[in-house]
Amino acid sequence: MMKVLLLGATGYVGSAVADHLTRFGHEVVELGRGAADRPGRGRERRVGDLTDPGSLTRAVTPDIDAVVHAATPTGDAATDAAAVDALLAPLRGTGRAFVYTSGVWVLGATGPDPAGEDAPTDPLPIVGYRPLIERQVLAAAADEVRATVIRPGIVHGRGGGIPALLVNLARDHRAPLFVAPDGEAGGAPVHWPMVHVDDLAELYVAAVERAEAGTLWHGVAEPAVPVRDVARAAGRAADVLAAPRAWPVEEARAALGAAFADALALDQRVAGDAARQRLGWRPARAGAVADLATGSYRTYEVLGSPDAGEDDVRAVAALVAGVEHAQQSELPDAFMSHFRTEDPVWTTAHGRRLAGWEEINAFTHKVLPGAMRESTAVYDIERVLFVRPDVAVVNVRQRPVRWDGTPLADAPEGRPFYVLAKDAGTWRIAAAQNTQVVTG
Incomplete structure (x- = not known):
């Protein structure tokens, strides 16, 4: 059994990671901004804030065997880099584990062949500085930290994540929508690499338990799901039966913000084979389309x-x-x-x-x-x-x-x-x- 300090334990991905770490026999210690918002799950809770590096270092006590950073970044490169340094400082020279959450958007448009972990990064503006943080984490392997990075695909399951946004859009517009980079015609098809949140959580467990220092993993179960199919399934979850409609990116930018809309219009194909082959990861939950159409997004x-x-x-x-x-x-x-x-x-x-x-x-x-x-x-x-x-x-x-x-x-x-x-x-x-x- 390991004692794992988890940042973001009450978030979408983090809560699933906490559940699966517990299921596999590990003790989860939640790190949050204050005791007032204690979730009441019977877990130890420590106080720390990404904007207060000292609080993060104090939370990583000698009894902590691993740290998992699944919290939402602040959006400021210097702040996030300082937070990672603060978390890593007590781990250096100990061989203890540190798992950092990045994402596949750091790869940018990938082309027709699925991108592996060795593919160059070309990040979208919404994650522009994330590759720098990845390198900062992986470099800690030289200081005897079992440091590793996970890049999740577009996460679905438990009725949440970006797919839930598509369900709400379908309900609000009375039509399934997907962001199209080339206007109403839709242009070339857009694909998303996707993963069920519970499968992803099991990858975190595998990384905590046995990932080698300095490794990077793609948390992707389905390398390239057509977004038109995801939108159609989201419409079904919203009880809106209609043909999917391309949402011109300019309109989506006005509603969602330019950086996020451009990310939703990104066409990607990403491979997640390395984790299967080297960590024994076995994603087995329903695929994204099935999950939306008939699974956790329906009531x-x-x-x-x-x-x-x-x-x-x-x-x-x-x-x-x-x-x-x-x-x-x-x-x-x-x-x-x-x-x-x-x-x-x-x-x-x-x-x-x-x-x-x-x-x-x-x-x-x-x-x-x-x-x-x-x-x-x-x-x-x-x-x-x-x-x-x-x-x-x-x-x-x-x-x-x-x-x-x-x-x-x-x-x-x-x-x-x-x-x-x-x-x-x-x-x-x-x-x-x-x-x-x-x-x-």
């Missing part, structure tokens, strides 16, 4: 058995997302993988009753291929009731859409109702019924 009622935990809720959501993917991609075998093999039943939207795995399988292989040539549908959970820890019923809203994401006004919606059973730890459909919504 719905969860009722019933208190013995069903968050893992079960996530598994149920993943099952419904899997049904949607199989339908949209016309994959009969993938669709059938979500059914129990033992006596499932299904009543279709047209009232056809199917009983048994073989009958449902034959029907699915007959009707699904070719069914999505011109349009598809999205499946959104509205309510989950856990009747027992191993039995759940799910209300779903099924909406027909064109492939660009716009709804089909002349096509009826469906209301699938699933009865799920947990077999050997895996949730599957035991019974399903779809009912068409008739209006007029």
Whole structure:
């Protein structure tokens, strides 16, 4: 077990890092600006401020085994450099760990090939001095500090981060928006390297435990996610079904500030293979598009058995997302993988009753291929009731859409109702019924 001093422990990334350090058996000591805003999580809390170097040095006592800097920078190069020096001073000559948080925006536009950790930096103005801080941290390896830098991609998960901004923009503008560097036409596609906040937190744990001195890591699970797809999924999370709309960068600058808008318009492809190969990092959470469309950015009622935990809720959501993917991609075998093999039943939207795995399988292989040539549908959970820890019923809203994401006004919606059973730890459909919504 290590005792880890964590800056930014109540922030978006820092709170996830604190959770995972604790889960892996480490003791987290939070460093904050004052005792008045104590989060009350049962952790030791020390007082320190990035603008007061002396307070930072005093916080790094001999019992601290590692320091993780995940706090938001001040925006002033001299202040942030002095803060890093103050944190490093007690660590020099001790072999203790120091982990600093940077970001992939220091790379600038990367071109068509994913950039690795050895790629040159070309920082955007919003992170202009960050490479200098990176070098300052890495140079501490020469003074026997196990110093390392993590550059997260665009972080998603837990309903937060920049993707939450896209959800709010979609809700406010009644259309999914993404910042386009070349105006309304959108120009060349923009891509973001992305990572789930809980996967990223596990990379911090790996760095604290075993990263070598003077190393730099890209915290990226998905090297290049099309931002148009992220925006469409954000619209879905905001309950706005529409084609994504390019937001001219000049308009975005007026609303968000020039530096931030330009960063959102940056096209990047960034590799995160080194951490997988050398630290054993294994990002496994849902990708950004799935997380936005059907995961942590959506809200719905969860009722019933208190013995069903968050893992079960996530598994149920993943099952419904899997049904949607199989339908949209016309994959009969993938669709059938979500059914129990033992006596499932299904009543279709047209009232056809199917009983048994073989009958449902034959029907699915007959009707699904070719069914999505011109349009598809999205499946959104509205309510989950856990009747027992191993039995759940799910209300779903099924909406027909064109492939660009716009709804089909002349096509009826469906209301699938699933009865799920947990077999050997895996949730599957035991019974399903779809009912068409008739209006007029």
